[in-house]
Amino acid sequence: LEDYLGVRLFDREKNRLQPTREGLQLGPEIRAISDRLRALKTAAMELESGRSREIMLRLAFPSSLSSTRIPKLVKNFLAANGPMRVEVASGSYLAIERMVADGEADLGFARLPLMSPGLKQEKILSSRVICALHNDHPKAGSRQLSVGDLKGQDLIMLNRERPVRHELEALFYKSGIRQRPLLEAHSVASACALAAQGLGIALVGEIIAREYATLPLQFIPLEPELPVAYALISGEKFPIPKAASLFLQSISDWV
Missing domain, CATH: 3.40.190.290 (D-Maltodextrin-Binding Protein; domain 2)
Structure with missing residues (x-):
């Protein structure tokens, strides 16, 4: 930090460090930057793990499931993975396919065979x-x-x-x-x-x-x-988010 700023921040006496006048003056700003860096690192780790409030997990299920099974699955998912923003959309199977293919939903529930291009089967339910x-x-x-x-x-x-x-x-x-x-x-x-x-x-x-x-x-x-046969689907053009991967893992018993 001294090399970067071009200012000596400490006087060195044997194994002891004593802040200089410049060090005392810049100390509060340095500590504020350090706190922001720690917060940034925490946010980055949450994003990397898929457990961030800043990322929304977007699900698309038919209404017959979104009002019955999905609330239970989402509750268990959040209990296991911590608070996270989740959006649950409903529609016909064709509408769900289009939502996923267009990147409007991370995961969808559809009946096989699929009718739309650009989709990937993540889990099959017989x-x-x-x-x-x-x-x-x-x-x-x-x-x-x-x-x-x-x-x-x-x-x-x-x-x-x-x-x-x-x-x-x-x-x-x-x-x-x-x-x-x-x-x-x-x-x-x-x-x-x-x-x-x-x-x-x-x-x-x-x-x-x-x-x-x-x-x-x-x-x-x-x-x-x-x-x-049904399938949980994702979009071929969009890498599946880590939050979606965690959701798939959490519902393995149901699948």
């Missing part, structure tokens, strides 16, 4: 289609329900924009069943809520439907099994 029906439904005691068992039943299905809807219709067609659903829903949450009112049998993905186990519903496997 699931299947199940039947959600009211506890008092005549079929509620079944161990499984075949496509044939659904013939003539009031069905609740996701809207036609969903790939799973087309897969279900192809399954019905292969079994010789021509049947339109009584009700169409735009989310698993809505489909389960309708089924919980005794309005029919909802055909939904199990991993999301299980979030609504507190409703008066029975969840029964569909036969033949119709797989459904």
Whole structure:
């Protein structure tokens, strides 16, 4: 510091240092700079570790999860990693893909196969289609329900924009069943809520439907099994932030 300033700050007497007049005069400013450097180093370490209030972790999940599972996951994540700013956005799977691809979200939850370019699969979640029906439904005691068992039943299905809807219709067609659903829903949450009112049998993905186990519903496997795959995705053009990596680690049990 003396070399940098061009001023002698201490008089040296054997192993002792005594501040000079210049050292005494500049001491408060030097200490203020030193304190700022320590604060800067702490901030840099927080940024490097992904545990900084200055960085926002941006998540995008469908509404069926953002109002059920995600608050619990975020709570556990913050408890394990310290206070951090988190933003949770909701939307359709296509909207979530676009948010992640455009860098508006660090992590998103989408159904496979992906429809948008520029995305990377971080974690894959395997699931299947199940039947959600009211506890008092005549079929509620079944161990499984075949496509044939659904013939003539009031069905609740996701809207036609969903790939799973087309897969279900192809399954019905292969079994010789021509049947339109009584009700169409735009989310698993809505489909389960309708089924919980005794309005029919909802055909939904199990991993999301299980979030609504507190409703008066029975969840029964569909036969033949119709797989459904989801993925936690990030953008190919944007390196995944450390906060997002920490979040992925913290939800490994759920995945």
